[in-house]
Amino acid sequence: MKLHKKDRQKILKETIKENPFITDEELAEKFSVSIQTIRLDRLELSIPELRERIKNVAQKNFSEEVRSLPIEEVIGEIIDISLDEQAISLLEIKPDHVFKRNNIARGHHLFAQANSLAVALMNDELALTAKANIKFVRQVLLGERVIAKAKVTGIDHDKGRTIVEVQSFVNQEIVFKGEFSMYRSRKNG
């Protein structure tokens, strides 16, 4: 659907606000215009390019918030986190994440992103994974950016276990989901 420039720019602005990780290519396809048009739109609207948008979001330093592990041990980049509630991270699939033969991301990297986000989410000095139930919904390819969204969905005070659900997306399409049962040293208040 082709829109008039004014309408397109309005929706463009909302789209980027909702999903700051969308690329110019994806926007061009969405609006059936050229990438050049999207770039001009962004310039006119003073919306920085994707790389800058990611940097802006990631500039917030979460290292003081995360308690269960040093932030550099989180696989992927934390974009947002509220301990014991929800967290978001971004992992760009690089050559060392994929099977050489077919450029498909290896499962344990998607698992590592989700699992380390679940650990980071725990408001505790010690958090370990007890169980996980995971599903690889679709293949992820070299160069794709995986957004993992984790949220605490339940707490078992007696056992000291916290249930964390993680869903990972590429371009808002789900690629991985997992339910993690986390052990923690202190019962959650």
Add this chain to the structure above:
Amino acid sequence: MKLHKKDRQKILKETIKENPFITDEELAEKFSVSIQTIRLDRLELSIPELRERIKNVAQKNFSEEVRSLPIEEVIGEIIDISLDEQAISLLEIKPDHVFKRNNIARGHHLFAQANSLAVALMNDELALTAKANIKFVRQVLLGERVIAKAKVTGIDHDKGRTIVEVQSFVNQEIVFKGEFSMYRSRKNG
């Protein structure tokens, strides 16, 4: 239980045959003798040290057997494999596998060992993980050697899915188990 030398050496030989990955320290403890005694026993029995025993087992080259991925993409060292039946691998937990804070192995490395062994087990050019249900039974520490044993327990010919069960052990104590549902490009014959 202290044994006479002759009896000890007989049981020692059998023990190492059953579990070639046992260390001299573990043997010394088992027989309530010094490590030096175990070393002398091994010398007299012409049993090479652990490092050599692992090399001997690993010297068999499985790279022509494994079809689903280049053997260097398997996490850990393949010790034995019969495609579509069973496989064994060994992963030594090194400093980059553990949380810095407590030297506990990070879950995704145990997962990667088990998952890549399940992939290697597939007698197919293309094999991907669809689902997994995993349990971390006990913590694994820096320096421990994890033996993963994978076996095919079921094949769904219609869906083209193969079920692989993996159990991982440290000193014959179970530390991890997982059930992997593997997608493969060809239905298994």
